[in-house]
Amino acid sequence: MTSTPVRLQRREEVAHGTMAFHFDKPAGFAFKPGQAIDLILQDPAVAGTDSGRHAFSIVSAPHQDELVVATRMRDSAFKNALSRLPVGGAAAIEGPFGSLTLHNKQDRAAVLLAGGIGITPFMSMLQHAAHGALKQRLLLLYSNRRPEDSAFLAELQRLEGENPSFRLIATMTQMEASHLPWMGERGKIDEALLKRVTEGLANPVYYVAGPPAMVAGLRATLEQAGVDDDDIRSEDFYGY
Structure with missing residues (x-):
């Protein structure tokens, strides 16, 4: 190449x-x-x-x-x-x-699950969707230890405000070590959170990106929640 x-x-x-x-x-x-x-x-x-x-x-x-x-x-x-x-x-x-790109059928929602630096491919998708005023329903679940560790968090909050088809669910797993206030979700992305925030979404496709252990764990969580493996796309981030 x-x-x-x-x-x-x-x-x-x-x-x-x-x-x-x-x-x-x-x-x-x-x-x-x-x-x-x-x-x-x-x-x-x-x-x-x-x-x-x-x-x-x-x-x-x-x-x-x-x-x-x-x-x-x-x-x-x-x-x-x-x-x-x-x-x-x-x-x-x-x-x-790379093939971690959004599906073409915009009547199917996209649920994006990111851990840490795994947010990077989704930033491109979400900025593109806002720019093109896409009507496709987009839901991002973004897990970090603390707000201080959450790359592009303010930009994601701004995109949520600009795009009525996009919803952001950010969750923190170690707020006891943070010096910043946080009014959002706490804890890992688990089956209960997934089922609560995806209720009502039409036949979604799930995308997972982050460190390999987290990707494996989230795929297992999705399968436990009854998501068909054909509706899960993932990418492991090595060495980030």
């Missing part, structure tokens, strides 16, 4: 320990909301090695004039190199790829 050069426009912290990186979007680059790219760095410490590239879901939507990715800033060769990339610095991308 041919790589395409990009340059870093800016970076920002979107949650505690989580950074978003904004790159220019190459002319003619097209993708579907929910797809991913490989980001390739030219830092001498990682260039030309397996540590020089990383797959990221695209946070931005197709109508936007930038490509945005987000990641938890752990101590790895790639992420250390990414943290050193200056504004204006050169990188490259390959893609897009």
